[in-house]
Amino acid sequence: MTILVTGGAGFIGSNFVLDWLAQGDEPVVNLDALTYAGNLRNLASLQGDARHVFVHGDICDRALVDQLLAQHRPRAVVHFAAESHVDRSIHGPGAFVRTNVEGTFTLLEAARAHWGALQGEEKSAFRFLHVSTDEVYGSLAPDAPAFTEEHPYEPNSPYSASKAASDHLVRAWHHTYGLPVLTTNCSNNYGPFHFPEKLIPLLIVNALAGKPLPVYGDGRQIRDWLYVRDHCSGIRAVLAGGRVGQTYNIGGWNEQANIDIVQKVCALLDELRPDAAGPYARLVTHVADRPGHDRRYAIDARKLERELGWRPAETFDSGIRKTVQWYLDHPDWVAEVQSGAYREWLSTNYAAR
Ligand code: NAD
Ligand code: TYD
Secondary structure (H helix, E strand, O other), X not given: OOEEEEOOOOHXXXXXXXXXXXXXXXXXXXXXXXXXXXXXXXXHHHOOOOOEEEEEXXXXXXXXXXXXXXXXOOOEEEEOOOOOOHHHHHHOOHXXXXXXXXXXXXXXXXXXXXXXXXXXXXXXXXXXEEEEEHHHHOOOOOOOOOXXXXXXXXXXXXXXXXXHHHHHHHHHHHHHHOOOEEEEEEOEEEOOOOOOOOHHHHHHHHHHOOOOEEEEOOOOOEEEEEEHHXXXXXXXXXXXXXXXXXXXXXXXXXXXXXXXXXXXHHHHHHHHOOOOOOOHHHHEEEEOOOOOOOOEOOEOOHHHHHHHOOOOOOOHHHHHHHHHHHHHHOHHHHHXXXXXXXXXXXXXXXXXX
Protein backbone atom coordinates (compact mmCIF):
# COMPACT_ATOMS: atom_id res chain seq x y z
CA MET A 1 0.00 0.00 0.00
CA THR A 2 1.08 3.56 -0.75
CA ILE A 3 -0.29 7.06 -0.36
CA LEU A 4 0.16 9.97 -2.75
CA VAL A 5 0.79 13.27 -0.96
CA THR A 6 0.73 16.59 -2.83
CA GLY A 7 2.66 19.57 -1.48
CA GLY A 8 4.74 17.38 0.82
CA ALA A 9 7.75 19.70 0.67
CA GLY A 10 5.81 22.60 2.20
CA PHE A 11 5.30 23.42 5.86
CA ILE A 12 2.44 21.11 6.82
CA GLY A 13 3.05 18.55 4.06
CA SER A 14 6.65 17.92 5.13
CA ASN A 15 5.63 17.55 8.78
CA PHE A 16 2.94 15.12 7.63
CA VAL A 17 5.36 13.02 5.54
CA LEU A 18 7.92 12.88 8.36
CA ASP A 19 5.29 11.90 10.93
CA TRP A 20 3.69 9.37 8.58
CA LEU A 21 6.97 7.55 8.02
CA ALA A 22 7.85 7.75 11.71
CA GLN A 23 4.56 5.98 12.53
CA GLY A 24 4.68 3.13 10.00
CA ASP A 25 6.21 1.77 6.85
CA GLU A 26 3.59 2.58 4.24
CA PRO A 27 5.44 4.42 1.45
CA VAL A 28 4.69 7.98 0.37
CA VAL A 29 4.86 9.34 -3.16
CA ASN A 30 5.33 13.08 -2.73
CA LEU A 31 4.35 15.34 -5.65
CA ASP A 32 5.53 18.90 -5.18
CA ALA A 33 6.33 21.72 -7.62
CA LEU A 34 8.91 23.24 -5.24
CA THR A 35 7.57 26.78 -5.42
CA TYR A 36 9.15 29.35 -3.09
CA ALA A 37 7.29 27.54 -0.26
CA GLY A 38 8.56 24.05 -1.06
CA ASN A 39 11.85 23.02 0.50
CA LEU A 40 13.47 19.62 0.12
CA ARG A 41 15.69 20.45 3.06
CA ASN A 42 12.62 19.82 5.26
CA LEU A 43 12.84 16.17 4.14
CA ALA A 44 16.62 15.79 4.37
CA SER A 45 16.28 13.16 7.11
CA LEU A 46 14.55 10.90 4.53
CA GLN A 47 17.47 10.91 2.13
CA GLY A 48 18.11 7.35 0.95
CA ASP A 49 14.83 6.14 2.51
CA ALA A 50 13.10 4.00 -0.13
CA ARG A 51 9.71 4.60 1.53
CA HIS A 52 9.77 8.22 0.27
CA VAL A 53 9.54 8.81 -3.48
CA PHE A 54 9.84 12.49 -4.34
CA VAL A 55 8.41 13.68 -7.66
CA HIS A 56 9.16 17.23 -8.76
CA GLY A 57 6.04 18.28 -10.64
CA ASP A 58 2.86 20.31 -10.84
CA ILE A 59 -0.59 19.16 -9.71
CA CYS A 60 -1.98 20.94 -12.80
CA ASP A 61 -0.08 18.45 -15.01
CA ARG A 62 -2.79 15.87 -15.72
CA ALA A 63 -0.52 13.50 -17.63
CA LEU A 64 1.92 13.39 -14.73
CA VAL A 65 -0.80 12.81 -12.13
CA ASP A 66 -2.32 10.05 -14.28
CA GLN A 67 1.06 8.41 -14.60
CA LEU A 68 1.72 8.54 -10.85
CA LEU A 69 -1.67 7.03 -10.04
CA ALA A 70 -1.17 4.25 -12.61
CA GLN A 71 2.39 3.51 -11.53
CA HIS A 72 2.02 3.60 -7.74
CA ARG A 73 -1.68 2.71 -7.33
CA PRO A 74 -1.98 4.69 -4.07
CA ARG A 75 -4.83 3.78 -1.73
CA ALA A 76 -5.27 7.47 -0.96
CA VAL A 77 -4.42 10.96 -2.16
CA VAL A 78 -3.69 13.46 0.63
CA HIS A 79 -3.85 16.87 -1.00
CA PHE A 80 -1.87 19.68 0.65
CA ALA A 81 -0.44 21.46 -2.41
CA ALA A 82 -1.65 25.05 -2.53
CA GLU A 83 -0.68 28.66 -2.60
CA SER A 84 -1.24 29.37 1.07
CA HIS A 85 -0.39 32.95 2.06
CA VAL A 86 -3.17 35.56 2.30
CA ASP A 87 -0.83 38.55 1.80
CA ARG A 88 0.60 37.01 -1.38
CA SER A 89 -2.93 36.37 -2.62
CA ILE A 90 -3.64 40.09 -2.28
CA HIS A 91 -0.57 40.98 -4.36
CA GLY A 92 -1.02 38.21 -6.97
CA PRO A 93 -4.28 36.23 -6.91
CA GLY A 94 -3.73 34.46 -10.26
CA ALA A 95 -1.41 31.79 -8.88
CA PHE A 96 -4.02 30.97 -6.20
CA VAL A 97 -6.75 30.34 -8.75
CA ARG A 98 -4.39 28.25 -10.83
CA THR A 99 -3.01 25.95 -8.14
CA ASN A 100 -5.86 25.90 -5.63
CA VAL A 101 -8.76 25.70 -8.08
CA GLU A 102 -7.36 24.33 -11.35
CA GLY A 103 -4.86 22.11 -9.54
CA THR A 104 -7.53 20.59 -7.29
CA PHE A 105 -9.79 20.12 -10.33
CA THR A 106 -6.97 18.31 -12.16
CA LEU A 107 -6.34 16.00 -9.20
CA LEU A 108 -10.05 15.27 -8.80
CA GLU A 109 -10.42 14.37 -12.46
CA ALA A 110 -7.34 12.16 -12.39
CA ALA A 111 -8.50 10.51 -9.15
CA ARG A 112 -11.98 9.97 -10.60
CA ALA A 113 -10.61 8.22 -13.68
CA HIS A 114 -8.25 6.11 -11.55
CA TRP A 115 -10.85 5.18 -8.93
CA GLY A 116 -13.47 4.46 -11.60
CA ALA A 117 -11.25 1.74 -13.03
CA LEU A 118 -10.52 0.08 -9.66
CA GLN A 119 -12.34 -3.05 -8.52
CA GLY A 120 -13.46 -4.62 -5.26
CA GLU A 121 -11.56 -3.85 -2.06
CA GLU A 122 -9.10 -1.53 -3.82
CA LYS A 123 -12.02 0.59 -5.02
CA SER A 124 -13.94 0.68 -1.74
CA ALA A 125 -10.80 1.53 0.27
CA PHE A 126 -9.69 4.45 -1.94
CA ARG A 127 -9.86 7.96 -0.42
CA PHE A 128 -9.22 11.51 -1.63
CA LEU A 129 -8.45 13.68 1.41
CA HIS A 130 -8.53 17.41 0.74
CA VAL A 131 -6.70 19.61 3.25
CA SER A 132 -8.40 22.98 3.68
CA THR A 133 -8.67 25.92 6.02
CA ASP A 134 -11.07 27.58 8.48
CA GLU A 135 -10.67 30.79 6.44
CA VAL A 136 -13.37 29.57 4.01
CA TYR A 137 -15.96 30.36 6.71
CA GLY A 138 -15.14 34.09 6.77
CA SER A 139 -14.85 36.33 9.81
CA LEU A 140 -16.62 35.93 13.18
CA ALA A 141 -18.07 38.64 15.42
CA PRO A 142 -16.34 38.81 18.84
CA ASP A 143 -19.08 36.91 20.67
CA ALA A 144 -20.22 34.56 17.87
CA PRO A 145 -19.90 30.81 18.41
CA ALA A 146 -16.92 29.07 16.79
CA PHE A 147 -17.19 27.71 13.24
CA THR A 148 -18.88 24.33 12.96
CA GLU A 149 -18.86 22.28 9.76
CA GLU A 150 -22.33 23.70 9.03
CA HIS A 151 -21.18 27.31 9.01
CA PRO A 152 -21.88 29.04 5.66
CA TYR A 153 -18.94 29.65 3.35
CA GLU A 154 -18.09 33.37 3.35
CA PRO A 155 -14.48 33.64 2.12
CA ASN A 156 -13.07 37.17 2.09
CA SER A 157 -9.55 36.99 0.61
CA PRO A 158 -8.39 35.68 -2.76
CA TYR A 159 -6.69 32.87 -0.81
CA SER A 160 -9.78 31.81 1.12
CA ALA A 161 -11.99 32.21 -1.96
CA SER A 162 -9.72 29.90 -3.95
CA LYS A 163 -9.70 27.34 -1.11
CA ALA A 164 -13.50 27.62 -0.81
CA ALA A 165 -13.77 26.97 -4.56
CA SER A 166 -11.58 23.88 -4.19
CA ASP A 167 -13.71 22.62 -1.26
CA HIS A 168 -16.82 23.01 -3.42
CA LEU A 169 -15.22 21.04 -6.26
CA VAL A 170 -14.32 18.24 -3.84
CA ARG A 171 -17.88 18.18 -2.50
CA ALA A 172 -19.34 18.10 -6.01
CA TRP A 173 -17.03 15.28 -7.15
CA HIS A 174 -18.43 13.21 -4.31
CA HIS A 175 -22.04 14.20 -4.79
CA THR A 176 -22.05 13.84 -8.58
CA TYR A 177 -19.52 11.09 -9.27
CA GLY A 178 -19.37 9.30 -5.94
CA LEU A 179 -15.63 9.91 -5.52
CA PRO A 180 -14.81 8.89 -1.91
CA VAL A 181 -13.63 12.25 -0.58
CA LEU A 182 -12.88 13.65 2.87
CA THR A 183 -12.27 17.34 3.62
CA THR A 184 -10.55 18.84 6.66
CA ASN A 185 -10.78 22.53 7.58
CA CYS A 186 -8.04 23.51 9.99
CA SER A 187 -7.10 26.65 11.87
CA ASN A 188 -3.71 28.45 11.81
CA ASN A 189 -0.79 26.05 12.19
CA TYR A 190 2.62 26.77 13.70
CA GLY A 191 5.71 24.66 14.27
CA PRO A 192 8.95 23.48 12.61
CA PHE A 193 9.62 24.22 8.91
CA HIS A 194 7.15 27.13 8.85
CA PHE A 195 8.21 29.56 6.12
CA PRO A 196 8.97 32.95 7.72
CA GLU A 197 6.41 34.92 5.72
CA LYS A 198 3.69 33.82 8.19
CA LEU A 199 3.25 35.57 11.53
CA ILE A 200 4.94 33.27 14.06
CA PRO A 201 8.13 32.34 12.16
CA LEU A 202 8.42 35.92 10.87
CA LEU A 203 8.37 37.20 14.46
CA ILE A 204 11.07 34.74 15.55
CA VAL A 205 13.33 35.38 12.57
CA ASN A 206 12.93 39.16 12.68
CA ALA A 207 13.45 39.34 16.44
CA LEU A 208 16.69 37.35 16.24
CA ALA A 209 17.88 39.73 13.51
CA GLY A 210 16.92 42.81 15.58
CA LYS A 211 14.35 43.83 12.95
CA PRO A 212 10.89 45.34 13.53
CA LEU A 213 8.06 42.96 14.46
CA PRO A 214 5.24 44.14 12.18
CA VAL A 215 1.77 44.03 13.73
CA TYR A 216 -1.04 44.72 11.25
CA GLY A 217 -3.48 47.38 12.47
CA ASP A 218 -4.36 47.20 16.17
CA GLY A 219 -3.18 43.58 16.52
CA ARG A 220 -6.51 42.59 18.10
CA GLN A 221 -7.37 40.16 15.29
CA ILE A 222 -8.02 36.68 16.65
CA ARG A 223 -6.90 33.32 15.25
CA ASP A 224 -7.11 29.76 16.58
CA TRP A 225 -3.60 28.26 16.66
CA LEU A 226 -2.75 24.57 16.37
CA TYR A 227 0.67 22.89 16.59
CA VAL A 228 1.37 21.41 13.16
CA ARG A 229 1.91 17.85 14.37
CA ASP A 230 -1.55 17.92 15.93
CA HIS A 231 -2.93 18.89 12.54
CA CYS A 232 -1.08 15.91 11.05
CA SER A 233 -2.55 13.52 13.65
CA GLY A 234 -6.02 14.93 12.91
CA ILE A 235 -5.56 14.26 9.19
CA ARG A 236 -4.39 10.72 9.91
CA ALA A 237 -7.47 10.16 12.07
CA VAL A 238 -9.80 11.42 9.33
CA LEU A 239 -8.04 9.36 6.68
CA ALA A 240 -8.33 6.24 8.81
CA GLY A 241 -11.88 6.62 10.07
CA GLY A 242 -13.63 9.65 8.56
CA ARG A 243 -17.00 9.11 6.93
CA VAL A 244 -16.82 9.45 3.16
CA GLY A 245 -18.21 12.75 1.88
CA GLN A 246 -17.91 14.45 5.30
CA THR A 247 -15.93 17.50 6.32
CA TYR A 248 -14.09 17.72 9.66
CA ASN A 249 -12.92 20.85 11.43
CA ILE A 250 -9.50 20.60 13.10
CA GLY A 251 -8.56 23.22 15.69
CA GLY A 252 -6.56 23.87 18.83
CA TRP A 253 -9.21 25.27 21.21
CA ASN A 254 -6.75 28.12 21.40
CA GLU A 255 -8.04 31.53 20.33
CA GLN A 256 -5.51 34.31 20.68
CA ALA A 257 -5.17 37.91 19.58
CA ASN A 258 -2.15 38.57 17.37
CA ILE A 259 -0.69 41.04 19.83
CA ASP A 260 -0.76 38.38 22.57
CA ILE A 261 1.04 35.94 20.26
CA VAL A 262 3.68 38.62 19.66
CA GLN A 263 4.13 39.18 23.40
CA LYS A 264 4.44 35.42 24.06
CA VAL A 265 7.03 34.89 21.34
CA CYS A 266 9.02 37.87 22.66
CA ALA A 267 8.87 36.57 26.24
CA LEU A 268 10.08 33.12 25.18
CA LEU A 269 12.95 34.60 23.21
CA ASP A 270 13.84 36.79 26.21
CA GLU A 271 14.11 33.58 28.24
CA LEU A 272 15.82 31.33 25.69
CA ARG A 273 18.04 33.81 23.80
CA PRO A 274 18.21 37.08 25.77
CA ASP A 275 19.29 40.10 23.76
CA ALA A 276 21.81 42.48 25.36
CA ALA A 277 20.00 45.37 23.64
CA GLY A 278 16.88 44.76 25.78
CA PRO A 279 13.54 42.90 25.68
CA TYR A 280 12.46 41.83 22.19
CA ALA A 281 9.08 43.56 22.66
CA ARG A 282 10.94 46.85 22.02
CA LEU A 283 10.86 45.82 18.31
CA VAL A 284 7.04 45.66 18.06
CA THR A 285 5.89 48.05 15.32
CA HIS A 286 2.27 48.65 14.34
CA VAL A 287 1.97 48.91 10.55
CA ALA A 288 -0.87 49.48 8.07
CA ASP A 289 -3.53 46.78 8.25
CA ARG A 290 -4.08 44.05 5.65
CA PRO A 291 -6.90 45.00 3.24
CA GLY A 292 -10.07 43.05 4.06
CA HIS A 293 -8.42 41.60 7.18
CA ASP A 294 -10.64 38.96 8.82
CA ARG A 295 -11.16 39.93 12.45
CA ARG A 296 -11.70 36.56 14.10
CA TYR A 297 -11.53 32.84 13.35
CA ALA A 298 -12.48 30.15 15.88
CA ILE A 299 -12.89 26.44 15.29
CA ASP A 300 -15.35 24.06 16.90
CA ALA A 301 -13.61 20.69 16.51
CA ARG A 302 -16.12 18.63 18.50
CA LYS A 303 -17.22 16.55 15.51
CA LEU A 304 -13.73 15.15 15.06
CA GLU A 305 -13.49 14.44 18.78
CA ARG A 306 -16.94 12.84 18.95
CA GLU A 307 -16.54 10.64 15.88
CA LEU A 308 -12.85 9.81 15.93
CA GLY A 309 -11.63 10.67 19.42
CA TRP A 310 -9.11 13.27 18.24
CA ARG A 311 -7.82 16.01 20.56
CA PRO A 312 -4.68 18.12 20.18
CA ALA A 313 -1.74 16.79 22.19
CA GLU A 314 -0.01 20.16 22.64
CA THR A 315 -1.16 23.19 24.57
CA PHE A 316 -0.17 26.53 23.08
CA ASP A 317 2.47 26.96 25.77
CA SER A 318 4.12 23.60 25.02
CA GLY A 319 3.81 23.97 21.23
CA ILE A 320 5.14 27.51 21.00
CA ARG A 321 8.09 26.64 23.25
CA LYS A 322 9.00 23.71 20.98
CA THR A 323 8.62 25.95 17.96
CA VAL A 324 10.83 28.79 19.21
CA GLN A 325 13.42 26.24 20.33
CA TRP A 326 13.33 24.60 16.87
CA TYR A 327 14.14 27.93 15.17
CA LEU A 328 16.96 28.56 17.64
CA ASP A 329 18.35 25.09 16.92
CA HIS A 330 18.16 25.42 13.11
CA PRO A 331 19.94 28.62 12.07
CA ASP A 332 21.11 26.98 8.82
CA TRP A 333 17.53 26.24 7.74
CA VAL A 334 16.55 29.81 8.58
CA ALA A 335 19.52 31.29 6.69
CA GLU A 336 18.82 29.17 3.62
CA VAL A 337 15.17 30.16 3.24
CA GLN A 338 16.04 33.85 3.45
CA SER A 339 17.03 33.93 -0.20
CA GLY A 340 16.86 36.84 -2.62
CA ALA A 341 13.25 35.89 -3.43
CA TYR A 342 12.36 36.04 0.27
CA ARG A 343 13.94 39.48 0.62
CA GLU A 344 12.01 40.66 -2.44
CA TRP A 345 8.77 39.50 -0.80
CA LEU A 346 9.58 41.43 2.39
CA SER A 347 10.04 44.54 0.35
CA THR A 348 6.79 43.95 -1.63
CA ASN A 349 4.73 43.38 1.52
CA TYR A 350 6.29 45.72 4.09
CA ALA A 351 8.11 48.59 2.35
CA ALA A 352 4.95 50.61 1.67
CA ARG A 353 3.18 49.83 4.96
P1 NAD B 1 2.96 25.88 2.08
O1 NAD B 1 2.75 27.11 1.26
O2 NAD B 1 4.00 25.87 3.15
O3 NAD B 1 3.28 24.64 1.13
C1 NAD B 1 2.62 24.42 -0.08
C2 NAD B 1 3.38 23.34 -0.84
O4 NAD B 1 2.69 23.09 -2.07
C3 NAD B 1 4.80 23.76 -1.22
O5 NAD B 1 5.69 22.70 -0.97
C4 NAD B 1 4.71 24.07 -2.71
O6 NAD B 1 5.91 23.82 -3.42
C5 NAD B 1 3.61 23.10 -3.14
N1 NAD B 1 2.90 23.56 -4.35
C6 NAD B 1 2.42 24.81 -4.60
N2 NAD B 1 1.86 24.85 -5.83
C7 NAD B 1 1.99 23.60 -6.35
C8 NAD B 1 1.60 23.00 -7.57
N3 NAD B 1 0.96 23.70 -8.52
N4 NAD B 1 1.87 21.69 -7.77
C9 NAD B 1 2.52 20.96 -6.82
N5 NAD B 1 2.93 21.48 -5.65
C10 NAD B 1 2.66 22.78 -5.42
O7 NAD B 1 1.51 25.54 2.67
P2 NAD B 1 1.14 24.88 4.07
O8 NAD B 1 1.07 25.93 5.10
O9 NAD B 1 1.97 23.68 4.28
O10 NAD B 1 -0.36 24.43 3.76
C11 NAD B 1 -0.65 23.15 3.22
C12 NAD B 1 -2.16 23.02 3.00
O11 NAD B 1 -2.82 23.21 4.24
C13 NAD B 1 -2.72 24.08 2.06
O12 NAD B 1 -3.70 23.45 1.25
C14 NAD B 1 -3.35 25.11 2.98
O13 NAD B 1 -4.43 25.76 2.36
C15 NAD B 1 -3.79 24.22 4.12
N6 NAD B 1 -3.87 24.88 5.45
C16 NAD B 1 -2.79 25.60 5.92
C17 NAD B 1 -2.86 26.18 7.19
C18 NAD B 1 -1.69 26.93 7.78
O14 NAD B 1 -1.82 27.49 8.87
N7 NAD B 1 -0.53 26.95 7.14
C19 NAD B 1 -4.02 26.03 7.94
C20 NAD B 1 -5.09 25.29 7.43
C21 NAD B 1 -5.00 24.72 6.18
P1 TYD C 1 -0.67 34.75 8.81
O1 TYD C 1 0.39 34.01 9.53
O2 TYD C 1 -0.32 35.39 7.50
O3 TYD C 1 -1.88 33.73 8.64
P2 TYD C 1 -3.43 34.02 8.17
O4 TYD C 1 -3.50 35.31 7.45
O5 TYD C 1 -3.67 32.85 7.26
O6 TYD C 1 -4.25 33.98 9.43
O7 TYD C 1 -1.23 35.87 9.75
C1 TYD C 1 -1.75 35.55 11.03
C2 TYD C 1 -2.29 36.83 11.63
O8 TYD C 1 -1.18 37.71 11.87
C3 TYD C 1 -3.23 37.57 10.69
O9 TYD C 1 -4.25 38.18 11.46
C4 TYD C 1 -2.34 38.63 10.06
C5 TYD C 1 -1.33 38.95 11.16
N1 TYD C 1 0.01 39.36 10.70
C6 TYD C 1 0.60 40.51 11.24
O10 TYD C 1 0.02 41.20 12.09
N2 TYD C 1 1.85 40.86 10.81
C7 TYD C 1 2.53 40.16 9.86
O11 TYD C 1 3.67 40.56 9.48
C8 TYD C 1 1.92 38.97 9.33
C9 TYD C 1 2.63 38.13 8.29
C10 TYD C 1 0.65 38.61 9.79
